[in-house]
Amino acid sequence: MSNHLIRTIDGAVVNIVDDVLAHHDATSDRALEILLQLRDRLGGITDDVLVRVADGLKLSRAELYELATFYPSVRYHPTAVATRAAACEDLVCALVRSPHSAGEREATRDESYLCGGSACRGRCDSAQDVVGTGSNVVHADKADWRTLESYRSAGGYGYVERLRRGDVDAADVLAAIERSGSASSVVRKWRAVRDQHGEPVVIANASEGELGTFKDRHILERDPHGVIDAALVAVAVVGARRLIIYLRDDYDHLYRELQQVINEMRVAGLGADVEFDLRRSGGAYICGEETALIASLEGQRGRPREQPPFPTTHGLFGRPTLVQNIETLYRLRAAWGMRVEASLPVTRLLDPAVRIFSVSGRVCCPGVQLMASLPNIAALIAACGGMTEGEELGGVVLGGAAGSILTAEQCRLPLDDLLRAGIRIGSGSSVIVFAQRDDVRWIAAKMAAFLARESCGQCTPCRVGTSKMAGMLAGGPLDPVLMRSLAEVMREASICGLGRSAGQFLAGAAERLQGSAEC
Numbered sequence: 001m002s003n004h005l006i007r008t009i010d011g012a013v014v015n016i017v018d019d020v021l022a023h024h025d026a027t028s029d030r031a032l033e034i035l036l037q038l039r040d041r042l043g044g045i046t047d048d049v050l051v052r053v054a055d056g057l058k059l060s061r062a063e064l065y066e067l068a069t070f071y072p073s074v075r076y077h078p079t080a081v082a083t084r085a086a087a088c089e090d091l092v093c094a095l096v097r098s099p100h101s102a103g104e105r106e107a108t109r110d111e112s113y114l115c116g117g118s119a120c121r122g123r124c125d126s127a128q129d130v131v132g133t134g135s136n137v138v139h140a141d142k143a144d145w146r147t148l149e150s151y152r153s154a155g156g157y158g159y160v161e162r163l164r165r166g167d168v169d170a171a172d173v174l175a176a177i178e179r180s181g182s183a184s185s186v187v188r189k190w191r192a193v194r195d196q197h198g199e200p201v202v203i204a205n206a207s208e209g210e211l212g213t214f215k216d217r218h219i220l221e222r223d224p225h226g227v228i229d230a231a232l233v234a235v236a237v238v239g240a241r242r243l244i245i246y247l248r249d250d251y252d253h254l255y256r257e258l259q260q261v262i263n264e265m266r267v268a269g270l271g272a273d274v275e276f277d278l279r280r281s282g283g284a285y286i287c288g289e290e291t292a293l294i295a296s297l298e299g300q301r302g303r304p305r306e307q308p309p310f311p312t313t314h315g316l317f318g319r320p321t322l323v324q325n326i327e328t329l330y331r332l333r334a335a336w337g338m339r340v341e342a343s344l345p346v347t348r349l350l351d352p353a354v355r356i357f358s359v360s361g362r363v364c365c366p367g368v369q370l371m372a373s374l375p376n377i378a379a380l381i382a383a384c385g386g387m388t389e390g391e392e393l394g395g396v397v398l399g400g401a402a403g404s405i406l407t408a409e410q411c412r413l414p415l416d417d418l419l420r421a422g423i424r425i426g427s428g429s430s431v432i433v434f435a436q437r438d439d440v441r442w443i444a445a446k447m448a449a450f451l452a453r454e455s456c457g458q459c460t461p462c463r464v465g466t467s468k469m470a471g472m473l474a475g476g477p478l479d480p481v482l483m484r485s486l487a488e489v490m491r492e493a494s495i496c497g498l499g500r501s502a503g504q505f506l507a508g509a510a511e512r513l514q515g516s517a518e519c
């Protein structure tokens with residue numbers, strides 16, 4: 001922190017800080033949300049604001065400084081607040097706005113070649129339409145979410161009400177999920193939490209931060225009650241009283257929407273015995289990992305923890321904790337009888353045969369695609385209207401920042417063959433399409449830079465490995481032997497999935513780029 005901390009803070013700012021503090025318990029676990037609310041009102045956080053918040057929460061200034069500098073969404077700056085957010089320069093936006101061919105690469109090999117501008121904000125389906133305003137992003141489209149009345153008319157919240165009346169019990173729910181055959185891991189987690197001593201907590205993880213992924217946003221924009229309904233069933237089954245919805249901070253429209261949805265439910269008397277807690281992530285990709293997410297909710301830097309113990313036994317503040325992602329919760333309702341509705345396409349996810357993909361990049365109609373039968377990736381691109389005018393398919397990035405870079409030929413192979421060969425779709429089902437003229441090494445460098453920036457820095461293999469990986473791909477001759485050696489260290493020695501998957505990506509990139517003209 002800078003040396004100007006003792007200067008007098010502006011009176012109007014003092015009033016805003018004190019007003020936000022007055023609406024929260026003075027506990028460390030509220031610190032991140034307090035900083036985000038102050039950012040909403042002030043545009044960012046300066047040292048003066050940080051000091052007053054630290055004093056109000058009875059935290060050391062160093063503790064709060066660590067928090068503010070770890071989470072980029074806080075928008076901390078010692079003395080001044082930026083008046084406008086920088087444009088996104090991660091892979092999809094940079095690809096769409098600034099085409100890079102191998103011939104253009106030398107002219108762009110500077111710091112912006114890696115990660116200039118701002119980080120991905122989850123609007124990859126509208127890369128050319130995104131504008132920065134203040135701290136968040138405004139999107140041209142406004143989705144009308146489903147009303148409570150509409151959801152209940154389709155049978156929504158009926159099963160959770162039966163649970164609370166005692167018409168069915170936890171064993172019935174778990175048996176129904178098992179019979180559905182689509183989520184055996186869910187049953188194991190729910191049973192593990194239910195069997196523990198102490199009051200459990202349920203967390204719905206809507207902090208999707210994977211590059212090119214926006215499927216959870218799509219679900220919540222259209223049918224938020226479907227997610228909350230399933231989460232309330234989970235709350236009842238494991239014996240919890242608190243439901244936390246952990247939302248990606250960039251989704252400010254969903255933050256407002258979910259506040260309205262929760263208020264609507266309270267008025268209707270639904271979930272009256274449940275404490276709803278809507279919390280925002282701080283823009284750290286690593287908080288998609290369960291233990292890092294939990295650390296964030298505890299008011300700490302989002303750093304993964306060694307496992308065991310697992311969150312199901314020792315999670316939030318040591319309590320048994322169930323963490324489920326949005327898609328899993330939404331799909332689960334099929335187990336207790338919710339069905340596909342022709343008038344609401346997102347409900348097709350209740351069919352276990354339907355896959356959801358986030359498609360972006362050089363396609364005519366980027367967005368979410370729901371596919372019941374997908375012969376190959378080329379068919380998915382065709383469903384998005386094909387390539388943008390004048391472009392030929394060069395390949396795709398499949399599975400996000402640590403995913404696989406596929407060639408155009410691989411895109412035409414049967415999808416099942418790719419999966420059997422070890423190609424991963426990834427939890428976000430992200431598909432970033434690039435053209436034949438795009439520089440594959442530039443794409444790999446962007447992916448590596450994303451991973452290097454998002455490493456939490458806790459373990460050396462990931463912290464140093466991702467940085468070296470980004471540097472290797474940014475410029476100069478490639479050494480495939482060194483790349484494979486570094487990849488092995490990252491895969492074997494990193495604490496969490498980020499470092500391990502980054503190593504897997506680097507090994508694939510070494511093979512993809514070896515001997516190519518793009519080296």
